[in-house]
Amino acid sequence: MTAYIIRRAIIGVIILILVTMIVFLFMRLLPGDPLIVYMAGYDINRVNSVGPAQYQAMLHFWGLDRPIPVQYIDWLGKIFRGDMGTSIKLQENISVLIAERMPRTAYIGIITFIIGTVGGIFVGIICALRRGSWMDNVLTTISNIGMTIPTFWLGILLMYFLAYKMGWLPTSGWTNPFEDFWMSTKQLIMPILSVALGSIAGMARLTRSCMLEVMRADYVRTAWAKGLQERVIVVRHQIKNAIIPIVTVLGGALGGILGGSVFIETVFAIPGMGRLMTTAIFDQDYQIVQAGVLLFGAIIIFSNLAVDIIWGWLDPRIRLA
Amino acid sequence: MADDIEKTAKNSDAIGTAVAPPRHSEWRRISRVFFGRKLYAIGFAICVLLILVAIFAPWIATHDPLKTDLRHKLEQPSWTHLLGTDSVGRDTFSRIVYGTRTSLLIGFTAVFASAIIGTLMGLAAAYFGGWVFAIIMRFTDALMALPGIILVLLIAGLAGGGIPVVIFALGFGGIAGMCRMMCGQALSVKQNDYVLAGRAIGMSDWRMMLTQIFPNAFPPLMVGITMGIGGVVLGEAGLSFLGIGVMPPTPSWGGMVNNGQSYLLTNPILSLAPGVAIMLLVFGFNMLGDGVRDAVDPKLRGVL
Numbered sequence: 001m002t003a004y005i006i007r008r009a010i011i012g013v014i015i016l017i018l019v020t021m022i023v024f025l026f027m028r029l030l031p032g033d034p035l036i037v038y039m040a041g042y043d044i045n046r047v048n049s050v051g052p053a054q055y056q057a058m059l060h061f062w063g064l065d066r067p068i069p070v071q072y073i074d075w076l077g078k079i080f081r082g083d084m085g086t087s088i089k090l091q092e093n094i095s096v097l098i099a100e101r102m103p104r105t106a107y108i109g110i111i112t113f114i115i116g117t118v119g120g121i122f123v124g125i126i127c128a129l130r131r132g133s134w135m136d137n138v139l140t141t142i143s144n145i146g147m148t149i150p151t152f153w154l155g156i157l158l159m160y161f162l163a164y165k166m167g168w169l170p171t172s173g174w175t176n177p178f179e180d181f182w183m184s185t186k187q188l189i190m191p192i193l194s195v196a197l198g199s200i201a202g203m204a205r206l207t208r209s210c211m212l213e214v215m216r217a218d219y220v221r222t223a224w225a226k227g228l229q230e231r232v233i234v235v236r237h238q239i240k241n242a243i244i245p246i247v248t249v250l251g252g253a254l255g256g257i258l259g260g261s262v263f264i265e266t267v268f269a270i271p272g273m274g275r276l277m278t279t280a281i282f283d284q285d286y287q288i289v290q291a292g293v294l295l296f297g298a299i300i301i302f303s304n305l306a307v308d309i310i311w312g313w314l315d316p317r318i319r320l321a
Numbered sequence: 322m323a324d325d326i327e328k329t330a331k332n333s334d335a336i337g338t339a340v341a342p343p344r345h346s347e348w349r350r351i352s353r354v355f356f357g358r359k360l361y362a363i364g365f366a367i368c369v370l371l372i373l374v375a376i377f378a379p380w381i382a383t384h385d386p387l388k389t390d391l392r393h394k395l396e397q398p399s400w401t402h403l404l405g406t407d408s409v410g411r412d413t414f415s416r417i418v419y420g421t422r423t424s425l426l427i428g429f430t431a432v433f434a435s436a437i438i439g440t441l442m443g444l445a446a447a448y449f450g451g452w453v454f455a456i457i458m459r460f461t462d463a464l465m466a467l468p469g470i471i472l473v474l475l476i477a478g479l480a481g482g483g484i485p486v487v488i489f490a491l492g493f494g495g496i497a498g499m500c501r502m503m504c505g506q507a508l509s510v511k512q513n514d515y516v517l518a519g520r521a522i523g524m525s526d527w528r529m530m531l532t533q534i535f536p537n538a539f540p541p542l543m544v545g546i547t548m549g550i551g552g553v554v555l556g557e558a559g560l561s562f563l564g565i566g567v568m569p570p571t572p573s574w575g576g577m578v579n580n581g582q583s584y585l586l587t588n589p590i591l592s593l594a595p596g597v598a599i600m601l602l603v604f605g606f607n608m609l610g611d612g613v614r615d616a617v618d619p620k621l622r623g624v625l
Binding site for chain 2: 293
């Protein structure tokens, strides 16, 4: 098992390097120039007044005139030394920027993840146990629809009803939960709901079909035959077995939530990682995009690794194989 | 039409049995399972309806979707403007109708592009094995290590938006999933005796892949394509919402949601109506995909 984990971790690092390489190449090969965006950001007229010599000097200053492989190795070397570089557009240290913004996205993301997973599994189990009842029909229909709602649209819908019409919640913004917990919670209800609904829906559908699969298994019939209580059969035999395939998609669910953060941070004006990445992509800000890709990639790859480890721990057939 | 299909469909049940079982064509079975559940039939109906709307858009739309009319801007719904008008006086209903075209065009082309490339990569990985397998799998691992929307956003954002760029970005984003699925299928099909027989009579690698392995690994691909369309339409809406998808003035549902956001207080329908259209389309194709999956191969339940 230990050897397996180490091997997976090494592959994880290789994949992470591969991701950054692909993105690095993409950014250099596709059209768009961060320096033009940067210079135009100060003054439209300045773009034309900047002479070729000055432009070359800027290019040289940021190291963008070197061959792409050299730039990449240089960037990777700095990452290993803990230096993420400086943003061309914002002229700020990226480590500082990320340290400021990542906790916000992580705070929202973790709450969403917990609500989405626990809520989805709960709804799925109820649907499977009461299969065919009106409750199953209603919840299954809602989760089928929930999977199709665009995150940003749900955010706007909630904003219209809960903030504009009812006036119960503030429309948007971000407050540090340590400064004003109540305000921060009120501001986060809508963003978290918008992303969590999709998570709950997907998780509920999966849980329901896994539970139904398990219900037909021989060992469940045996459990009934030997006269166990329903509660014991459901908890000890059905849920325990149905949870195994559910765990495997948790890594993907986390990715979905990180992706959703891009939308809700735009809709609700939350200065988090998703917003930083979107604006950086618009501004062609190479350094921030690369750091963001590295961070998101690392989160997803290592949560998948964690999922594999949990999986082996839950299912002895995998651990001992 | 059903008779035609029945005649052409091969009848595998009746061969070699003493008492011929009742003639069941494969198509009859598939359509029975498919239309047996109301939800799948509804999904099918929604898809057909939306495709018809896209084809006959000029006859259904009440106004020119691009024509601005500043004297009638931000009007509430009325009989002349069924869903009101936007900030430059364009008719919302007509824009939604034409938006169906944009969404379906992008949905179909992007999914088919990623299906073709993903299939070829998956087949090659499964068939050749060894280092080809390793390279292709690590490549898909790398693509899957980013949240789908970030990858697509990255490509579209750097390349600068517009319909071809959106198709390229979403198609690229879909390759990894298709490749994985095809590779898994092809690996199991490869174990069959007829593949060995093919090798014995000296079939070339590509002929083997395309005539022997591909047709037998096809059903899941059909499901993947149907399900993929919903995902791509959602992705397109997201990109357009963020402002780097379909470029204005071309009507796009995501872009319309974004434009309407500023007038949420006075004209909520501007943002909310296109969202309903997105949901309808995605719901239709998801249900269609579920139905195709159950009809083609119930074993795939939970896998796809």
